[in-house]
Amino acid sequence: MSSNQNETGTRTGVRTVEFVKALDSRAPGGPIEQRWDKHRFEMKLVNPANRRRYSVIVVGSGLAGSAAAATLGEQGYNVKCFCYQDSPRRAHSIAAQGGINAAKNYRNDGDSIFRLFYDTVKGGDFRARESNVYRLAQVSLNIIDQCVAQGVPFAREYGGYLDNRSFGGAQVSRTFYARGQTGQQLLLGAYQALCRQIAAGTVQMYPRTEMLDLVVIDGRARGIITRDMVTGKVERHVADAVVLATGGYGNVFYLSTNAKGCNTTAIWRAHRRGAFFGNPCFTQIHPTCIPVTGDHQSKLTLMSESLRNDGRIWVPKRPGDTRDPRQIPESERDYYLEERYPAFGNLVPRDVASRNAKQVCDEGRGVGPGGLGVYLDFADAIKRLGRQKIAERYGNLFDMYAQITGENPYETPMRIYPAIHYTMGGLWVDYNLMSTIPGLFVAGEANFSDHGANRLGASALMQGLADGYFVLPYTIANFLAGVKPGGLSTDTPEFAEAEAEVTSRVQRLLSINGHRTVDSFHRELGKIMWDECGMARNDAGLRRALKRIPELREEFWQNVKVPGESGDLNQELEKAGRVADFLELGELMCVDALHRTESCGGHFREESQTEDGEAKRDDEHFAYVAAWEFTGDPGRAELHKEPLVFEYVKPTQRSYK
Amino acid sequence: MRLTLKVWRQKNRNTPGEFRTYHTEHASPDMSFLEMLDVVNQELILKGEEPIAFDHDCREGICGMCSLMINGIAHGPKQAVTTCQLHMRSFKDGDTITVEPWRAGAFPIIKDLVTDRSSFDRIIQAGGYISASTGSAPDGNTIPVAKVDADKAMDAAACIGCGACVAACPNGSAMLFTAAKAAHLSFLPQGQTERYQRAINMVTQHDEEGFGNCTNIGECAVVCPKEISLDTIARLNRDLVVAALKGLAPSTGVSEAKAG
C-alpha cells in the first residue's frame, strides 16, 4: 500500500485501519493455479446445522443473483431474494444471445484454463486482477457441467456431444450456446434452481421490490430498505450479509441495450454508504446493434456478435454514397476491418470494431438514417453456405432484425451501429467479492469485475454464474463463520434513519411538480454521456460534461414532474429515483474518465493513441484500479488505488493487426 | 400517424376499471408499440394526468414482461412477436386501437394494463426444474444428448412466460406454458428421473391457481410469440397418464431439500 492511501485513511479519522485493509485485494499468493484451491481450503466453513441461523439478502435475480440465492439456499442458509421485475425469471441476463465461454477444450484445439485466463487479461487490456481472472477460467469448467445437469438445452453436435463455436475474436472454439438464447436458457436454469429453493422454504422471494438504501451498522452491512412497487410500502430487512447482484449501469446513457428497468440505484446507494466504486468509466460499446431510427427511440437492440463470424462489415468508399447497397460494386466498397486487421478481420475485439465504425461514420461514409450505420453483409456467407445454414445459425436474429427495421437481411445487408452494452466498472471488491463495506458482497456485472477495461464476448454469462454458483457460496460462508448469527432487529437508529431518508426522498420527488418529465432529463443526461464520455473521450469534452451534469441535476431537483402518489404502483416515481442516481453516477464516470489520461480497452482517450489510432496504455502511471470513495459530492470523490501486478501475463501493447 | 386509443384504466385491484380514449398525432411507423405508448404517456404527464401503467423491461422480445391485448389479440396483430417487438408500421394512419390487460382469473389486474402473473412462478416452483444442487454435476459431456432431442428441448424452452397463451384461451388455461416447461425437461436425459412426478405436480398447481382446463382449442399456440407447439400439451397429457398408471400422487417434492 502506498503512503497515499494511509493519508486518505487518516483524513477520514476513525476508519483508518479499515481503509488500509480495504484496498488490499486479499488475493492469495503462490502459484496462480493453486491459489483458489488453497484459499478455499483456508477459508472457514459454517457447520450445516448452524446455517439456517444465518440470513443472507440477495438483491437481483439475474445469473449472479439467482445462482447465489439458489446455492446458498441449497446449503441451508436463510435467504431473501429481491428483484424489481414481476418475476425473477425476467432479469436482463435473459437477453444475452451469443454464448458462454468455458475452457473445456472439447475441440482439442489448444484451449486451456491458462489460455482463457491469458485471453481475458489481455482482452481486458491489462486492467484486471490476475488472481480473479485465473479463478474465473478455472470454474468455467464447473459452470458448463452444472448447467447441463440442470437441463440447459445447449446446442449439440450430431454425436450428442456439446457443440462449441469461436466467438468474438477468440482463436479457439470455447463458446457454448443455446441457439441465440444462451442467456435466457442459463437464466432459466438458475431461476428453476431458485424456484426449487423457494418451494423448499430456504429462499423467500420478493418480486416487484426495489432496494432503495443499504443499512450499515458499526461499519458492517446489515440490511436494506426496500419499496414494494405495488403498494408503495417502504420496508426494512435485516441480514448477516448482503449481496448486490443488480447488474450494470449502461442506462446512464439513456439509450443502451440494457432493459428499461436496469439501474444503478442499489450500487449507487451502497457507494454513498461507503462502498468504493471501481473504474466507473469503463464501459463497453457493442459494435453490432440496430441503429437508432429517431427521437422516440427508447432502447437499442443488440444483434449477437456471433453474426460477425459470417457477416462482412463494409461501408461505401465514397462519402455520401446513398445507393442501394446491392447496387454498389465490390470495387467501391471498403471492407475496412478486413483491410486494416488482416489477422482478425471482422472478428477484432468489440472496442476496436466499435471505434472503427465511428471513424468511418465520422468520415461521412456511414449508411442509413443520419449516416450512423455500417453494413453487415451476409451475401457471401449465403452463397458459400446456403440460406438454410445461415437461417439455422442466425434465424432468430434475422427475424428480430426484420421485425424492427422492416428490412429482410437475407436480401439486403443489415445496418449496424455501436451501442452501450455493458459496464466493466462497478463496486470495488476484493478476491472474496466483498466490497469495502464488510458484509457487503457484489457479484456479476455490478462489481468492477474480472474483465478489466474491456470484456470479451461470452464472458459476462461466465462471470455471473462463476460468482453466483462457485465463488460467493464459499466466500460468504467464510465471512459468516466469523460473525455471530442474527441478534439484530430492524429496530435500530440506523434502520430508522435510512428508512426516513428513503421516505423523504420519495415525497420530495412527488412534491416538486415541475415542468419536465423524468424521461426528458434522462435523455439529456444520456446525450451528454454519449457525446463526452462515450466511444472516445477527451479532456475538453469531459470538462464540459462535468460542468453540465451538476447543472442538470440541480434542474432535475427543481423542475421534474412526477405525477401520482407513493402508495400505489407508480412507474414514473420508480424512474425518477433511478434517474436521480444516474445524475450522480454520470458525474463520477466523467471524473474517472478525466483522471485516467491513458487509453485502455473501452476507455479511449483521444490524447493517448498510437500512430495507427489504437488505444495506447500508460502502464507506468495507470496500472491500477481506480476505486472512488464518496465524499458527499460525486464531483469530489476521493481516489484510492489498487495497484495491479502482472506476474503471468506480461503487459504488451494490444495489437490486432 | 394519428391514432385513437381506447385504453383500459384501472386504479388498482379493488377499484373497477373503464376504457378511456386518447388521441395522439405523434406516432410514427418506426416506433414500437410501447414507444408509441411512451409518447402518449409523456403527453399525459405534461397535461398533469397519470400516465398509463404497463409492464415492460427488455423491449427485445425475450424477458416476457410486456403483455397487452391489442384489438382483442394477445400481443397484437402480428404473429410470433411480443408487444415490444410490434411496430407501428403494422397499423394505419387514423386507426383506432383498443388496448387491454391480460384478462384471466389467475392474472388479477394490479393497475391499468399491469397484471399479477406470479401464478406462473408457483407452477415452476411446484416442479418445473431438475433437482441438481450446485456442485453435484458430472462432466457436461458424460451423457450425450441426441441433437434432435436437444433441439426439441430448446424449442419448448424458448417460452418466455409472458402469459399470452392464458389471455387468448377462452378457458383461461395455462396448459401451453406448463407443457412447454415439462417438455423442455422431458426431452433431456437429465430430466427423466423426475419426469412423471414433475408433470403431476405442475398440473396440480396449475389447477390450484385457478387456470382453466385445456379443451384443445389451440388459440394459445396462435398467439404465442415464441411459437410453442401444441404437441407439448399432448406430450404432457401422455406423461400424466403414465403418472397415473404408476400410481403417483401430487407431492410438494420439497422434503429432501428442506432437510438440507
Ligand code: FES
Ligand atoms: S419487454 Fe421483454 S418481452 Fe417485451
